[in-house]
Amino acid sequence: MSLDVGTRKAPRAALAAFVVLIFAYLLLPTFFVVPMSFSNQPYLSFPPPGWSLRWYEAMWNNSDWTRATLSSVLVGIPTAILSVVLGTLAALATLRGGLRWAATASALIIAPMMLPHIILAIGLYPLLLKLGLLRSYVGVVIGHTVIAMPLVFITVSAALRNYPEQLELAAMTCGADRWRTFRHVTLPMIRVGMFSGAILAFASSFDELMLSLFLTGSTTRTLPRLIWEQLNFYLTPAIAAVATLLLAFSLVMLAIVAVLGRDSQRPGVARA
Amino acid sequence: MTRGAHLIVSGLAKSYGSVVALAPTDLEVAPGEFFALIGPSGSGKTTLLGAIVGFIAPSAGSVRLDGAEIVAVPPYKRNIGMVFQNYTLFPHMSVAENIAFPLRMRNLPRSEIEARVARMLDMVRLPGFGARMPAQLSGGQQQRVALARAASYDPPLLLMDEPLGALDKNLREEMQYEIKQFHHAIGATILYVTHDQDEAASMSDRIAIVNQARVAQIGSARALYERPRNAFVASFLGEANLFGVARATRLDAETMRVETQNGFAFITAAADGADPTAAPLVACIRPEAIRIGDAQEANALRGRIIDVVYTAGTIHYRVEIAPGHVVGIRLPAMRQARDLAVGAEIRIGWNAADMILIPRD
Numbered sequence: 352m353s354l355d356v357g358t359r360k361a362p363r364a365a366l367a368a369f370v371v372l373i374f375a376y377l378l379l380p381t382f383f384v385v386p387m388s389f390s391n392q393p394y395l396s397f398p399p400p401g402w403s404l405r406w407y408e409a410m411w412n413n414s415d416w417t418r419a420t421l422s423s424v425l426v427g428i429p430t431a432i433l434s435v436v437l438g439t440l441a442a443l444a445t446l447r448g449g450l451r452w453a454a455t456a457s458a459l460i461i462a463p464m465m466l467p468h469i470i471l472a473i474g475l476y477p478l479l480l481k482l483g484l485l486r487s488y489v490g491v492v493i494g495h496t497v498i499a500m501p502l503v504f505i506t507v508s509a510a511l512r513n514y515p516e517q518l519e520l521a522a523m524t525c526g527a528d529r530w531r532t533f534r535h536v537t538l539p540m541i542r543v544g545m546f547s548g549a550i551l552a553f554a555s556s557f558d559e560l561m562l563s564l565f566l567t568g569s570t571t572r573t574l575p576r577l578i579w580e581q582l583n584f585y586l587t588p589a590i591a592a593v594a595t596l597l598l599a600f601s602l603v604m605l606a607i608v609a610v611l612g613r614d615s616q617r618p619g620v621a622r623a
Numbered sequence: 624m625t626r627g628a629h630l631i632v633s634g635l636a637k638s639y640g641s642v643v644a645l646a647p648t649d650l651e652v653a654p655g656e657f658f659a660l661i662g663p664s665g666s667g668k669t670t671l672l673g674a675i676v677g678f679i680a681p682s683a684g685s686v687r688l689d690g691a692e693i694v695a696v697p698p699y700k701r702n703i704g705m706v707f708q709n710y711t712l713f714p715h716m717s718v719a720e721n722i723a724f725p726l727r728m729r730n731l732p733r734s735e736i737e738a739r740v741a742r743m744l745d746m747v748r749l750p751g752f753g754a755r756m757p758a759q760l761s762g763g764q765q766q767r768v769a770l771a772r773a774a775s776y777d778p779p780l781l782l783m784d785e786p787l788g789a790l791d792k793n794l795r796e797e798m799q800y801e802i803k804q805f806h807h808a809i810g811a812t813i814l815y816v817t818h819d820q821d822e823a824a825s826m827s828d829r830i831a832i833v834n835q836a837r838v839a840q841i842g843s844a845r846a847l848y849e850r851p852r853n854a855f856v857a858s859f860l861g862e863a864n865l866f867g868v869a870r871a872t873r874l875d876a877e878t879m880r881v882e883t884q885n886g887f888a889f890i891t892a893a894a895d896g897a898d899p900t901a902a903p904l905v906a907c908i909r910p911e912a913i914r915i916g917d918a919q920e921a922n923a924l925r926g927r928i929i930d931v932v933y934t935a936g937t938i939h940y941r942v943e944i945a946p947g948h949v950v951g952i953r954l955p956a957m958r959q960a961r962d963l964a965v966g967a968e969i970r971i972g973w974n975a976a977d978m979i980l981i982p983r984d
Contacts, residue, residue, distance in 0.1 A: 517711045520678055523698040524705040525725035525772065532699075535724070539715045 381598065388591035395586050406588040416593060418570075419577040425488055426563075426573055427556040430495040434552035435545055437496070438503025443537075446511045447519070457508075464501040468561040471497060476565050486568025494566050495556040502555060503548030510544030511537075547608045554604050558597065627655035627812035628688045628779035630675070635684030637670050644670040646837040647684060652814060654779075657806055659815045659823035662833035662859075668816050669784060671833070675814065676782055677701050688780060699728075704773035704781040704811070708788045710765040712757040718744070718768050719753030725776045743771035746808060747801075763794045770802070774809050781811045787822065795819075799826055820860050824848075832856050854905045854983045861909065864950045868904040871897050871980065878921075878975045881906050885948055890921040890975040903983035910939070910953040912977035915963070920972030926950070928967045942971060 383397060388406060390399030410416050441460050445453040463471065475494050476485070484490035518540070522532040560575040567576055574597065581590050632650040636643075645667045652658045660668040673679035675686055677698030686693050693701050712721050719740050726736045744750050747767035757765055766786055773781060786802070787795040803826055806813055817823050823830050824844035832839045832847065832855075840852040844860075851857035854865055867884040873893060874880050881889045883906065891906050898904075914920065929949065930941035933956060940952040940963065952971065963969065 514714070515709065515711065517707055517709065518713060520698070521705065521707060521711040522713070522724070523678075524676060524701075524703060526699050526702070526728035526776070527724075528697070528699050531728060536713055 384591050384594045384598065388588055388595040390588040390591070393587055395588055395591060399588070406592040409587070410589045410592045413589070415577060416574075416589075419572055419574045422488075422567070422571050423557050423574040426491045426495060426571075427553045429488075429492045430499050430556040431549045431553040433492065433496045434499040434503045435549045438500045438548055438552075439507050439541070439545055441500070441504050442507035442511055442541075446508060447516060457504075460504050461501045463497045468498065468559070472562050472565040475562070479566060485566065486571055488571055491563060491566045491571065491573070494562040495559055496552075498559065498562070499552035499555045502551040503545065506544040506548035506551065507541050508544075510541040514540050543611050547611050550604050550608050554601060558601070626779065627653075627810055629654045629690070630780060630812060630814070631685075631687045632671075632675065633685050633687075635671065635674055635681050635686060637674060637679060637681050643836045645674070645681075648838055650831060650838065650841070652812055655810055655812055656829065657803075657813045657815065657827045659817060659827035659830045660833055661817055661820055661823045661830060662839075664818060666833045667836040668833045670836075672782055672784055672814065672816055675780075676703050676705050702776070702778050704776070704778035706766070706769050706773045706781070706783040706786045708785040710757070710762070710769045710789075712765055712768055712772070714757055716757075717753065718749070718755050718757065718760070721757065721768055722753075722772045722775050725772065729776060739775055743775050746774075746805065747771045762790050763798060766790065766798065767801070770805060774805070774811065777809070777811075779811055781809075781813045783813065783815045785817055786815075787819075788817070795822070802826065824860075832859060834859070848909075850979075851907070851981055853981055854907070857905075857907045857981060862951050862953070864908045864910065864913075866906045867983070868897075868899045868906055868980065871899055871904065879980065881980065885945065887924075887945075889978055891978040891980055892976050894980040897980045904980050905983050906978055906980055908950075908973055908978045910951040913950065913952045913971055913973045915940075915952065915954070915969055915971055917970055921975040922978065923970060923972040925968065925970055928963055928965050928969060931963065931965055942969065944971075 387395055387397055387399060389402050389404065390396060391401035391403035391405065392399060441456070444450065445457050445460070450456065471494065475490075479485045479490040479493070482490075484493070518536055519532050522536040523529075527535060557573075558575055559573075560579060563573045563576040564579065567573055572580075574593070578590055578593060581587075630650070630652040632648060634647045634649065635645065636647040637645040648667075648671060650671075660671065662668050670679060674681045674684075674694075677693070677696065681694060684694070688701075688703075712718075713724065716724065722740045722743050723736050726739060731739075740753065741750075744753060747770055749764060749767055749771075752760070752764070752768075757768065760768065766789075769786070783802075787798050790798060799822060815823070815827060827844070829841060829843055830847055831841045834855050839859075840847055840856045842850075847856060848860050851860065851863075854863075857863040858865065866881075866887060866889070868881050869884045870882040871891075872880050874890070875893075877893050879891050879893050879897065881891050883889065889906055924944050926942035926944040928940055929943050930939075932939040936956050938954055938956045940954070941949050942952060943949050950971070
């Protein structure tokens with residue numbers, strides 16, 4: 352039985368157009384910022400009346416931007432590492448721990464992703480104030496890890512579900528204790544999931560605004576917070592330039608995740 | 624060649640809350656024996672295997688290997704080999720790395736690991752396959768690698784959990800032979816779980832039939848077939864025509880007269896203490912013990928053929944001997960001179976000695 356494509360040309364074209372429209376809706380608004388960043392005028396406009404690189408230069412020469420970028424990295428990397436450790440342990444516990452309440456635990460772990468960040472921010476503010484961690488890197492990292500850990504939990508859980516638990520049992524009959532089983536069998540299977548999760552965790556921290564508004568200070572403010580502040584005072588295309596670089600950076604990370612995902616699905620990786 | 628371990632399981636039991644996965648079970652497997660566990664799925668055979676290898680902590684009982692108690696020993700220290708149904712080769716390791724894995728875990732010197740891997744590959748007839756990845760192998764090849772991995776460290780006990788279950792029929796028969804050869808070569812004690820009675824019968828020295836979380840009977844294939852302990856064993860191994868017994872009276876030293884619940888009367892082999900009022904009894908006659916024709920058997924009946932199936936030299940008849948009551952008959956096709964077809968009215972009969980009385984439960 353085969354589908355006769357010839358007689359279905361018209362509906363197929365309509366479907367293709369619809370899909371293109373959806374993609375445009377999803378992605379096009381994001382890319383509007385790109386031409387705006389190359390404007391030669393001192394205000395944000397679309398389309399820009401003329402072209403220049405002056406706003407990239409302005410951004411480069413403003414130490415606020417570079418310091419905020421550094422802050423974002425200094426928050427993002429520990430957030431990613433902490434999320435990978437906690438998220439991986441959580442995934443192992445719920446999928447391999449034989450816990451009776453594993454389903455409940457999974458729901459609780461994923462919950463911070465669904466709950467409004469502002470509620471988390473309001474809750475963390477007095478707590479971190481009391482601990483003396485407000486406006487410190489540690490405080491933001493704690494906050495960001497709450498929302499980034501579920502991402503790692505999800506990617507590592509998916510990797511764990513992708514191969515049968517029997518592989519680990521087989522390793523044990525071969526004489527590998529729990530640690531060596533993890534090191535030689537589990538880890539190679541979930542490594543890609545952990546790495547994808549780390550990148551997603553870093554990216555979610557890197558563009559997080561709500562918690563950063565509440566928890567960072569003038570020396571620890573992150574890139575999204577600086578963009579937010581600048582938008583309130585100076586509406587220059589320098590913001591568009593920052594946003595364009597942020598976009599390029601995010602796309603690179605997205606591409607890495609996509610490539611990793613494709614590689615992990617090549618033939619030879621576990622089937623049940 | 625390893626000396627096979629002497630396995631003694633006593634009182635081994637497992638329950639999850641009120642659900643009994645394994646009733647207290649005793650089992651003794653002699654060194655070097657090929658011992659099969661068969662039974663319907665969910666009967667408890669995998670639980671028994673899991674408790675022996677150490678994946679399942681039993682609720683009670685003991686497992687001893689050559690006298691040493693291992694119930695409290697973690698699976699990675701039990702030194703038991705295990706072959707799974709789904710091969711479970713490590714997909715990120717080559718064939719050679721898979722076979723070398725248990726040897727690496729034992730910190731053997733590299734030169735010895737290489738020598739052993741090469742020897743195991745020869746034994747499972749896959750020389751030169753060391754560099755391949757598991758995904759590049761067929762199902763049968765993968766299972767041979769799994770066999771090599773499980774045996775590479777000379778475990779005195781090798782457990783196999785439906786190792787041929789995922790293979791097609793022809794390959795399965797070929798692999799049965801290979802596993803037997805492998806067993807002779809390594810000398811380990813083998814505990815082999817299967818749901819295929821022919822596989823169990825053709826491969827093993829002894830068989831344990833497991834049903835409803837307990838061992839129903841242990842014996843050679845022939846003993847189980849000819850002297851089943853109850854109706855479940857009789858109908859699980861091969862085919863059995865069973866008649867519920869209403870009354871049984873002894874005729875002489877060898878025979879009894881039995882009246883069945885559906886109104887038949889048969890002369891059967893004598894059984895001690897056969898009293899249907901004490902415990903339900905069934906009379907059992909195997910399909911190949913029934914003859915067709917006007918012979919002078921103790922039990923003679925008339926019937927009508929309602930189905931004829933020919934398989935590889937054997938004819939299977941289904942004969943209705945009373946409305947709603949059908950017996951199966953299995954005869955060598957070459958002896959069936961007359962062409963008996965569906966609808967034919969025939970006489971059938973069997974010897975008193977071939978019909979046995981056994982407990983229903």
